[in-house]
Amino acid sequence: MGAAGGRWARSARAVGVVAALGVGLAACSAAPAPAEPAEQRVEVFTWWASGSEKLALDALVRVFAEQHPQTRFVDAAVAGGAGSAAKDVLASRLANDDPPDTFQVHGGAELAEHVAAGRLTDLEDLFADLDLAADLPDAVLDAVSVDGVPYAVPSNLHRANVLWANPQVLADAGLDPAAGYATFDDWLAALATVQASGRTPLAVASTWTQVHLLEQVLLARLGPDGYTGLWDGGTDPGSLEVTAALADFARLIGYTNDDRDALDWQDAAQRVAAGQAAFTVMGDWAFPVLESAGEHPTWRPVPGTAGTFDLVVDAFTLPVGAPNPQTAEQWLRTVASTDAQVVFANAKGGLPATTAASTSDLGTYQREAHFAFRADAVVPSLAHGSAIGPAELAALTSAVGTFTRGEASVAQLQAALVEAAGG
Structure with a gap:
């Protein structure tokens, strides 16, 4: 159309052609421009905002970027008090129907409260697709489930004592x-x-x-x-x-x-x-x-x-009403992957949650903790x-x-x- 308009401006003979096509040109000019594709992003809410924990999160994000290069990671971390400040901010956001795409949670009673409040989407389909339950120790699977239904993907586990x-x-x-x-x-x-x-x-x-x-x-x-x-x-x-x-x-x-x-x-x-x-x-x-x-x-x-x-289990959820549930699922799939679990555990000092990880990929402390977890009595952290x-x-x-x-x-x-x- 731009070239036709240029020829019309340079040549009077083009007037008749343009007049004959007037209706078509009007219709063409009225059509909206093609929409720009929406940016793919995932907002991830944690309390890993500084120090070694931030470095560990950065390591996890690098794996995510490799696995999902088309999706932009948005860091919504809030620092302070082992998550107490972040949990206050999160509670406010959830109360105002402004959930992030995914948020960090501790397995056990903390997760169960979110489920009881109707804030989380169950992850049965994702767990089934990844056959994730088969790769999680019973204590970890129990920690991320309520009444046998999984509501979070564990990213790692820690020994508190x-x-x-x-x-x-x-x-x-x-x-x-x-x-x-x-x-x-x-x-x-x-x-x-x-x-x-x-x-x-x-x-x-x-x-x-x-x-x-x-x-x-x-x-x-x-x-x-x-x-x-x-x-x-x-x-x-x-x-x-x-x-x-x-x-x-x-x-x-x-x-x-x-x-x-x-x-x-x-x-x-x-x-x-x-x-x-x-x-x-x-x-x-x-x-x-x-x-x-x-x-x-x-x-x-x-x-x-x-x-x-x-036992302390860190995990990630899919909130009800998440703005970008598809990219949130991408994040959860990365978190569940063996590559991400090993990288994250070695950077953060804990253990992969999945049994699919090889102990040969773990550091000295992690290997010791791995065998302790399999041999010891497991109790929940207060x-x-x-x-x-x-x-x-x-x-x-x-x-x-x-x-x-x-x-x-x-x-x-x-x-x-x-x-x-x-x-």
Whole structure:
């Protein structure tokens, strides 16, 4: 048409031709221009916004870009407090019918609450298409399912009950750096020795890390069955045995740094790496932080928890009303792939969720954790949303903060635990 218009402008003879075709030209000029193809994008919501966790997410995104180069990844990560800030933002978005295309969730009670609220699309068809259930250990499949229906694709799993130590600090205190601390009481004695040497025995951080520490004390003192019983009704949270465990928790807090509430977990790990503290208790996501500091920390199960694997499962969902469900499914397929699981686990410090991954592709720590997971009793994490729901966890976290600030008694903390456990 543009060329015909040019000839009309240059030649009067073209006038008759244009007049004869007037109707056709009018119709052509009225037709809309072809629409530009919509951009393919996927908005992924996580709390992996900084440090080693962001680097691990970046590694996962690189695999996604290789598998789905036509889709743009949109990072909607929110930093802070082991996901507490992100979960607040997510709750607001979901309440306002503004879901991301997919969001990170912890398997277990946290996931179940989203399902009960009708926020998630079930993933039965995707699991069937990928034959994913066949490649997931029972504990992981249970964590991402509600009433036998899968609602999330696990990206990795973590062991929460890990004690990290700086061997030089222990040696300087006159302790054997290779000691295993067979019992919780053996460890308490070692902490007292470090304290006498002038170093911080146990580095902890803000309140959620203190809940993480409480979780390990309960597990060490009650054992896997007694600990799990707190959440399924098999153990009385008001018992004298629990009272004694909470008293042990109070003793542990006495060996920690006074500025704990001003720190996050990475800061506590860095103090161990820098030789300012002997120990920190944190999940195996701390491994990349300690390794990147140029140190070679020792690790062992938290004393008293050997033979138990305190499980944290990270997973991704398909929200009801997701703006781009097709690209969200692309993301979920990448997350489920063996290549992505191995890359992500090695970068984040945990394990692939899938059994299809070869141990030869894993780092030294991951290989050890892999065999522990297959051999140990598996229990759900309290601090990371597996054992109790978000509202109960928030209330208990507040109570722990009040307690560690010296503003509540053991009896008051136990009353909060009773309430959180369904009291």
